[in-house]
Amino acid sequence: MSNTQQLEDLVIQVRRDILRMVHKVNSGHPGGSLGCAEFFVALFNEIMDRKEGFDMDGIEEDLFFLSNGHISPVYYSVLARAGYFEIEELNTFRLINSRLQGHPTTHEGLPGVRIASGSLGQGMSVALGAAQAKKLNNDNHLIYSLHGDGELQEGQNWEAIMYAAAKKVDNIISTIDLNGQQIDGSTDDVLPMGSIKGKFEAFGWTVIEIEEGNNINAILKGMADAKSKTGKGKPVCVLLKTVMGNGVDFMMHTHAWHGKAPNDEQLAIGLAQNAETLGDY
Amino acid sequence: MKTYTNTGNKDTRSGFGAGLTELGKTNENVVALCADLIGSLKMDDFKKNHPERFFQVGIAEANMIGIAAGLTIGGKIPFTGTFANFSTGRVYDQIRQSVAYSDKNVKICASHAGLTLGEDGATHQILEDIGLMKMLPGMTVINPCDYNQTKAATIAIAEHHGPVYLRFGRPSVANFTPENQKFEIGKALHLIDGTDVTIVATGHLVWEALEAAKTLNEKGVSAEVINIHTIKPLDDKAILDSVTKTRCIVTAEEHNYLGGLGESVARVLAQHKPTPQEFVATNDTFGESGTPAQLMDKYGLNSAAIVKAVEKVMKRK
Structure with missing residues (x-):
């Protein structure tokens, strides 16, 4: 549907949404959100086969599950701009009586969200269940999921990773956001995880690496590659190397902006680095 | 009876x-x-x-x-x-x-x-x-x-x-409910009508409550027995209707008295009709190895324990 320029324009607008959302309520998680802006834009606008509108069961369409729910700002922005709800609703992020809770939930009925996430490590199991439901329904569409790299420290992931290969759940593409950062520091400082690629391969997954995870064309190419590997008896993992805080220079390459909002001055700098493209909400 | x-x-x-x-x-x-x-x-x-x-x-x-x-x-x-x-x-x-x-x-x-x-x-x-x-x-x-x-x-x-x-x-x-009886979520079942005390039980303690009612009947005590198979949502009305008549209640369950059926019943009574209540349940403890019968006896989860609780609660009316 889109050419690269359109997608890149959307990325810049999504960055502005993220910054403005977290700034307004002085809370939320801009770092990981910015790092995944290109991925979300590519996924929802180019990669996934989506139906118009939203229903929970999502029959005959690709589905997405966000496991690291704290990057809700990028999720909400991309959902709104993909037409799931009015972009003005981004104004309500984290406010009382909002459907845009701090972490995504089905509880308030926000279109586009199929599971609550926030408590880490649960999303892959849910995605696998949805993938198996698709198989039972003879629905050939795919399940996509996104997980943080630090999140892999949660043990439930490894139950799910083991299960997926054992049960040949080959209609899932689970992407790991390899930004190398978590709340307390770099993943290497907090709890080094060794070779994530080696671990997934040892568990029986096909692994695709996207070295430039903030480059739209690299994402499109890598995800097309991943898609071509589905249906072959093995689950597919994409290792997406991203830069936390991407697109806002002072937020990049650090864990400092994991869960911290910019002040007025910082917001102005961030927005100046990302001039309005499609229109602010 | x-x-x-x-x-x-x-x-x-x-x-x-x-x-x-x-x-x-x-x-x-x-x-x-x-x-x-x-x-x-x-x-x-x-x-x-x-x-x-x-x-x-x-x-x-x-x-x-x-x-x-x-x-x-x-x-x-x-x-x-x-x-x-x-x-x-x-x-x-x-x-x-x-x-x-x-x-x-x-x-x-x-x-x-x-x-x-x-x-x-x-x-x-x-x-x-x-x-x-x-x-x-x-x-x-x-x-x-x-x-x-x-x-x-x-x-x-x-x-x-x-x-x-x-x-x-x-x-x-014991297997005693009718085969193919329709199960209605949230709807308590009146098993025995009585006038002196209400016994509400859940799980296999319901059978123990029926056994207790027999013993109590022999002692001249008329016990009403209610099977609370659904703890949430609780059938508040069934409980309140019964205690209006009997004015005291014993709850029986294979669970800690903290957080179980008894506590849910106590909440209903406290809000609507304060009534003397005794709890047949475990007393904030872990279990241990043993046969089921030995454990029910040691931890006070059988008909004898229910009879004892009834005698106690009736004195508090």
Whole structure:
């Protein structure tokens, strides 16, 4: 549907949404959100086969599950701009009586969200269940999921990773956001995880690496590659190397902006680095 | 006084298995998951008859709950099976976020609840599960009394949209409810009419309550016995109507008195009709190894304990 320029324009607008959302309520998680802006834009606008509108069961369409729910700002922005709800609703992020809770939930009925996430490590199991439901329904569409790299420290992931290969759940593409950062520091400082690629391969997954995870064309190419590997008896993992805080220079390459909002001055700098493209909400 | 006949001891987990077998035939959306306890949960038939709808997840309960939540997306009705301990405490956060908060139509089916799984001891004897589950917003909590009722409850919960915790057990216990009696979630069953005391019981303690009523009748005490198979939502009206008549109540359950049926009943009474109440339940303790009968005796969970509690509560009227 889109050419690269359109997608890149959307990325810049999504960055502005993220910054403005977290700034307004002085809370939320801009770092990981910015790092995944290109991925979300590519996924929802180019990669996934989506139906118009939203229903929970999502029959005959690709589905997405966000496991690291704290990057809700990028999720909400991309959902709104993909037409799931009015972009003005981004104004309500984290406010009382909002459907845009701090972490995504089905509880308030926000279109586009199929599971609550926030408590880490649960999303892959849910995605696998949805993938198996698709198989039972003879629905050939795919399940996509996104997980943080630090999140892999949660043990439930490894139950799910083991299960997926054992049960040949080959209609899932689970992407790991390899930004190398978590709340307390770099993943290497907090709890080094060794070779994530080696671990997934040892568990029986096909692994695709996207070295430039903030480059739209690299994402499109890598995800097309991943898609071509589905249906072959093995689950597919994409290792997406991203830069936390991407697109806002002072937020990049650090864990400092994991869960911290910019002040007025910082917001102005961030927005100046990302001039309005499609229109602010 | 109305009396009930035990048609032969049977384990409630087999009632679950039979109900699941029935659902396999009647509802194609029902799927089942098990964490390496197919035999213990009596899920063999369902697995054999519907291998494509059965998911062996291995010893990975957290993953099982998540997969179950995911299977609902696409219209499936997942029944998860493992021991009560591993169905609740071990996976509380998974149930809380991926099932309850996400409003997923998952049926968490838990065997070997309470002390009476016996010799395995306290690591496996959860006495806190009703409390854990009833505290979750939107969760329905059901603890049927015998084989027939467990089978009926298993079938009934497939028709109810929303998360359910279904609790049953390992030992063979009296089977006395009518075969094929319709199971209505949240509707208490009046078993014996009485005027002096109300006994509300859940699980296999219902049979003990019936036995206690017989003993009490011989002593000239008229006990009303109510089977509370659904702890949440609780049938407040049935309890209040009964205590209006009897003016005292004993609750009986195989669970800690903190967080169980008794506490739910106390809440209803405190809000609407303060009434003397005694608790037949475990007293904030872990269990231990032993036979079911020995454990019920030692921890005060049998008809004798109920009779004693009735005598105590009647003096407080």
